Amino acid sequence: MKWSLRHYLLAFSMVPGLGSKRIAALLHAFGSFSRAWDASEEEIRQIPGFGDKLAAQIIAHRPSIDPFGEEDALKQAGIKFVTLADSDYPKMIRQIQNPPPVLFYKGILPNKAGIAIVGTRKPTSSGRQQAYFFAKKLAEAGLPVISGLARGIDIEAHKGALSVTNGRTVAVLGSPLEQIYPWEHTKVAEKIVENQGCLITEFSPRDKIVPGNFPQRNRLISALGWGVLVVEAGLRSGAINTVNWALDQGKEVWAIPGDIFSSVRRGNHFLIKQGAMLVDEVEDIFNSLPAYAGIQSGRNSRSDVNSLRARIKTLLEQGSDPDEIAMITGASISEIHKEITLLQLEEI
Numbered sequence: 001m002k003w004s005l006r007h008y009l010l011a012f013s014m015v016p017g018l019g020s021k022r023i024a025a026l027l028h029a030f031g032s033f034s035r036a037w038d039a040s041e042e043e044i045r046q047i048p049g050f051g052d053k054l055a056a057q058i059i060a061h062r063p064s065i066d067p068f069g070e071e072d073a074l075k076q077a078g079i080k081f082v083t084l085a086d087s088d089y090p091k092m093i094r095q096i097q098n099p100p101p102v103l104f105y106k107g108i109l110p111n112k113a114g115i116a117i118v119g120t121r122k123p124t125s126s127g128r129q130q131a132y133f134f135a136k137k138l139a140e141a142g143l144p145v146i147s148g149l150a151r152g153i154d155i156e157a158h159k160g161a162l163s164v165t166n167g168r169t170v171a172v173l174g175s176p177l178e179q180i181y182p183w184e185h186t187k188v189a190e191k192i193v194e195n196q197g198c199l200i201t202e203f204s205p206r207d208k209i210v211p212g213n214f215p216q217r218n219r220l221i222s223a224l225g226w227g228v229l230v231v232e233a234g235l236r237s238g239a240i241n242t243v244n245w246a247l248d249q250g251k252e253v254w255a256i257p258g259d260i261f262s263s264v265r266r267g268n269h270f271l272i273k274q275g276a277m278l279v280d281e282v283e284d285i286f287n288s289l290p291a292y293a294g295i296q297s298g299r300n301s302r303s304d305v306n307s308l309r310a311r312i313k314t315l316l317e318q319g320s321d322p323d324e325i326a327m328i329t330g331a332s333i334s335e336i337h338k339e340i341t342l343l344q345l346e347e348i
Contacts, residue, residue, distance in 0.1 A: 114144030116225035119153025135160030139167030227252030233267030
């Protein structure tokens with residue numbers, strides 16, 4: 001049976017040691033996923049960042065990988081997946097650097113930016129109340145609440161959103177969907193799906209839960225929001241890691257002030273000193289959103305268009321098809337076809 005582009009992406013995601021950066025490197029090196037999949041060990045070894053061990057690992061696992069069988073297994077487990085080749089891949093995640101080639105999810109994929117709420121796993125009672133309160137108010141205003149289903153601030157944010165009729169919340173997991181972590185939040189996870197929210201992860205059922213998963217997933221938490229609200233955070237924490245991702249992605253950062261003697265507010269006060277917006281009521285967030293919402297309104301400059309056309313020409317010469325070019329460049333498939341037509345006219 002012939003593989004589609006999404007089957008190649010699923011297949012590559014099944015190879016141990018291949019993350020989004022390396023999968024993108026394979027596509028850039030060979031021009032198409034079909035050529036990358038059939039590449040020899042020597043050809044793969046020559047790609048920067050791969051080396052002997054990874055090249056041998058890819059070759060060793062390749063014969064046993066069956067994306068159609070994996071697709072059936074996911075369906076039986078009630079798990080859906082979306083790839084960069086699919087039009088319904090969340091556009092907010094597609095726009096980040098090295099987006100995951102495959103996302104696994106339950107519920108309804110987020111198609112609207114929300115507000116990420118993050119903080120310590122060991123909050124004060126005040127922090128818990130604030131996370132719940134802000135999430136509830138944001139959900140009442142129709143904004144999805146994004147968090148990581150972790151203990152402390154995260155779970156209170158999810159609960160606050162769920163307390164609202166039709167409140168939407170998205171939990172970005174650092175674990176596979178079949179291994180909800182922490183396990184005691186399983187019922188909340190189920191309720192998120194029941195309320196037409198979403199559980200989403202880049203980790204397949206084959207992956208193990210390791211500490212490095214959680215800082216990695218934080219870039220998706222920030223990607224899904226207009227910005228990140230820090231409720232309580234220490235100076236060195238996962239919340240600060242999420243803020244760093246948000247700043248790299250050009251997102252807004254809000255921080256709630258608190259007790260100057262509390263270790264779980266030191267991160268907040270540091271962020272405020274560095275320019276994060278101090279918020280003590282939800283209207284502060286609403287008031288900062290209109291200007292932020294216009295970031296996608298600008299038209300491409302002529303230099304941007306010419307640069308895109310040059311990239312498309314190069315990729316066509318390498319053997320990439322329009323779907324693969326759209327995935328590499330982030331441009332829409334209609335824009336890719338338009339530029340290909342213009343390139344063809346230039347050659348007449």
